[in-house]
Amino acid sequence: MPKVTYEKDGRIARITLNRPEVMNAIDDDVPRQLSAAVARADADDGVHVMLLSGAGKAFCAGYDLTYYAEGNGAGEVTQPMPWDPIKDYRFMWANTQHFMSLFRALKPVLCKVHGFAVAGGSDIALCSDMVIMGEDARIGYMPTRVWGCPTTAMWVYRLGPERAKRMLFTGDKITGREAAEMGLVLKAVPDDQLDDAVEEMAARMASVPVNQLAMQKMMINQPMEATVNATQRLATVFDGITRHSPEGINFKTRAEEVGWKQAVEERDSGTWDWTANEPLPKTNR
Template sequence: MFETLSYEADGRIARITLNRPERLNAIDGRMPGEIREAVRRADADENVHVIVLAGAGDAFCAGYDLKAYAESDHDWNQDMPWDPTLDYRMMRANTDDFMSLWRCHKPVICKVHGYAVAGGSDIALCCDLVVMAEDARIGYPPARVWGCPTTAMWVYRLGAERAKRMLLTGDLIDGREAERLGLVLEAVPAAELDRRVESLAARIAGVPKSQLMMQKLTVNQAYDNMGLNSTQTLATLFDGITRHSPEGQWFKDYAAAHGFQEAIRLRDSGEPIPGEKPWPDER
């Protein structure tokens, strides 16, 4: 039984649907492991050829449930001095759970509507193919303060310069721009999203499982040869550091005192971050 998602298999197509619509499918402590278990179930089903991942309600996934994490005590926000190995173990487990979408032997199509932001973009970009609604939004705003995308899929999908453009600003882009940059396979009008994903899934489902597995493994091996695992190790470690840096501590304290939305407003305003310390003079 799943608490944060639903799973069903319909002939050759398995469907995993994130199902916390009241929180825009925000990631809680259970969701990463449940994604991995649902993927395992689909991968083990001899009838299934392709997996479709989607979100219930108004969005695909609005990222980690940071309102809960930022406004309360959690192992993500340890007292100083902090234990980076504890933080790494927690976040690496989540990264590996998300990467089950990438590592499984069957193709995964992600259907994005509404938002796929922060950790939600991590989940989407771990899928093999991403189809977005033209008006949907994707990005990693915590790159500004309190986050580093642990899956590191931005650089592997966009290349160095465009990945830096996204992560040095934390901007959100719509489906049209995501398609233009090559971040996603395609963007379609919202009214056509379901039809397009179903058509693509049906087309892939007509290919033998062994052929699908070999093609996916071949492409993934190229990414492994480029150092995907080591990049994710570094990114996951950095993610913990961002939450315990001076500005990360400021963000946590400010969110606890003034609310998460106010901390987000100040983070994204362009105003100087009160917790930021100047670098020492290196002259």
């Protein structure tokens, strides 16, 4: 069973993250299969628009922490010390480029977010050209609290520096409604109207000739392309450092001891001191 499915529906290529049993969490295969689907759609003269979504209850829960935090995955996201930063960088940079296939494709990508798009899942969504969310869906990058830096850096390009800092200094999750008001996504609609809103937008864009769509996308993306590569390289280096810092090692150790769900709860609630690797005094919370 493919972990990313592809279906051509008239002028629309439907690309779907397909690990619903784990909320479409990212493993070693998902980034590669995603970029392959994007390349397939981009090469098809009959496709005008890509529609990216997630199967099941959510768009994407981010990296599969059972696979990466409790285990290690093929990329060895936490290595024995002393760690090899280039080995880490090579693995994460490849994933970043797979996600960025959405941005670099000639044809527009419309992303539908229901449930949530968090951590690495937000990286995928925000590499799309436009995002429509359900009003009650959630988006955020909680690993900025410990054990992560968003390697695509799309937060700053969509929000500007101050609002990006508001999100990445806290690791908060916000609703689709808040994300639209902040300018992070195109718009949010009531959850029961999400499918119709996305289909209407996809059909409207699909009525435009491919060359017109491609030229507009390249022209609009050009100012970002002038700096995005350098920003993403820095973010990818920092992502590796966050996982091999004292706090990052303590987070992985804690996840191995108590399971990733409890470790994530302690991270997101701000109840754990990751430097000392012990509960944070209540006066400091």
